[in-house]
Amino acid sequence: MRASLSHRKSRVIIAVISVVLGVSLAAALLDISFDIGERTSVTLRGYGANIILVPKEATLQVGLGGLGFGTMSGGSFIEENDVAKIETLSSANDLVSYVPVLYSIIDISGQKAVLSGVWFDSLMSINPSWKLTGNGIQNREDTQSAVIGANIAETLGARLGDEIEIAYEGKVYRFNLTGTFSTGASEDNQVFINLKVAQEMTQNKGLLHMVQLSYLAGKVNLYTQAEELARSIPSADAKVLSQVAESEASFLNKIQTVITVLAVGVLAASAFAVTSTISTSLLERKNEIGLMLALGADSKKISQIFFTEATIIGVIGGLLGYLFGVGLASLVWLQVFNVPILPRPITIPIVLLIAIGVTFIASVIPVRQALRINPTVTLKGE
């Protein structure tokens, strides 16, 4: 047995190499197809919130929470105290971020505009695609800073560092313009300050009009998540933004299916290449089998030797192939997503099974063929 492996080094090496190659490709693609969903869902977070909380008792929401037509007509609110529960739910790990919002209508340089009180840091992490020029509002206690939408900045000719005056119900508040925001959406026409400051200004302490939440797509079922949120936050209704949620899910599915189909195709092809290499190299060993038969070994014994050999080749090739595969997948990941891939332990048994299985199957036909032959003929060299 030992002799069989060590004496025929070059041939065994070819067999091992071909297993390594096949397996590494399979392992790389398996790893990629396991991880692609997660990576893509991180990129998909660029689309912003996928669940929003709105006040439960809302009269029809003309605008949000009763924000209508240039006036603030009372409306209904979400209790800010309830919102902290979001972080205690079991899904908190898959929550990218959430941001509470309080809207009001203010006057800025004689024009009416929408003021949003927010947690600015969370707003940015929910909406990574928005382009901030200058600085955001650094901490949630900051009472001086304001960020305005690009459209307002353009209309008013405001520049970074300017002092802006915001009037609410006759009182004037002054803020330092630290940044401008370009989003292409309604936010281009809004003024952002800290939530706390907005609540004090509008005498809506502890109250919110909306909470935007962003969960990793594919990790949580957004519809059950919304139900859970609505249950644990009594003052709010949770809504799934189907534009984002459904498109994300279907996109993820498709990309994952493409990769899986490719993985299976590549797997089949490399399994075949391995089979053919091993079969060809075994066919050559007819002589050896003939000699063994001539020396009185029975078929069972011979099969045992060859299949043990196949198993060893499969295990060695499989393990090396797995390592190469993870390396390969990691290289791809670093190129595409700038992070190394997370190797999944589940790939190890899968690729080992494939490697051993393929080597076995590859050995069956030539060994059986060899066993059928007449030893004397083989030894004569025909």
Added chain:
Amino acid sequence: MFFRILRDFFLRRKGRIAIAILAVVMGAAITSALTTVSLGITENVGRELKAFGANIVVTPNSTSIPIEVGGISYASLEEQKYINESDLPLLKTIFWRNQIEAFAPYLYGIVQSGSEAVILTGTWFYQQIAIPASSTTLPNGTIIKRSAATFTTGVKILAPWWKVEGDWASDNDSSQSIVGVSIAKKLNLRVGDTLSITYQDSNYDLTVTGIVSTGSFEDDQVFVNLDAAQEILGKPDYAVQKVLVSALIKPDDELARTPHEKMSPEVHTKWYCSPYIGVFIYQIEEALPYVKAKAIRQVAETEGKLLEQNSLLFALITINSVGASAVAVASTMMASVLQRRREIGLMKAIGANNFQVATQFLAEAGIVGLLGGLLGFPIGYFLAGFIANNIFGVPISTFDQTILPITLIVAISISLVGSVIPMRKAMKIEPAAVLRGE
């Protein structure tokens, strides 16, 4: 002699040749499938991403700040400017007209229904419009003429995620409406009911043909066709407040980030003829000089990023897989040449020189590669077609003529490369030793 050996090789060693050819077939199939898929992936993914909605918003140039939350602008107190409805077909006359998948106009107003205030939105649901003939002048002076055409567009195409219970309202019947699910709940409306609305003391009765739910601001709106909204809200019969456009874009690269004011005419033309988001905005503002077009960043940016990642990912997978299958094929070829050491010894013993032996073997390998490539190509093409058809729901758009030669070259070269190494080894052998059976 050469051809006889060649013929015998293929006729007599069927089993072994079949294995070698099959190995090449597999390699070639992978090459052609992956190349086809990765060449088409940008387009397919781009089309998938359309599900996320419009990526460009077009509004009239205005000096006042709109009171805007959630995409709806509540009448600013300043004079309202509009986009002219009859100018909308011009959006499809820009250079990149074919990349504009859909657009829809919007007009908003607040109306009363009983004691509740609701948002009335006028739009196109599913409308065929006539696109006039046009000519575009490229920055380098080339003039491109396009003939007239028709185009079907509207919310139904622009926002495929809308879930409408019942039917979509008609673009021609001003008494039909689609009601947001929150309003329907609040006012107890069902499909087929009549919704009465009041605007400035005039009453209108609308038939509810469908109830829409999106989870977003649409749930709190009543949708009617654009003409109805213009009439009910007392706006001019051309008034449009906003147009959302969905364009198939190419991810931004170095050229896209260069300020186009500073470009030379040649570079500017190249930029003008690349479907970057910025180019769409430029061309839309060129077609309708009184509007401002803006990228909806969360859609446009994420789209660009996903496209870039996926193209790169598929390119890398393709290179790796082709590389690995090349090595696998090469190792099969190697094994099959190694087996023929005795044959080589015999050829040498009867007087063949190394060159003749090499030519013989390379010719065989070349034929194996060619056959494998020819057989593998359609299999790969079928696999790629399967992916395109079943996953993205579109057939492979264009047959890329470069793929066949690429596949053949890859197949022949891996087969040749696989033969060279063992052959060189084989040629060093002593004929006598081999023939003795060592």
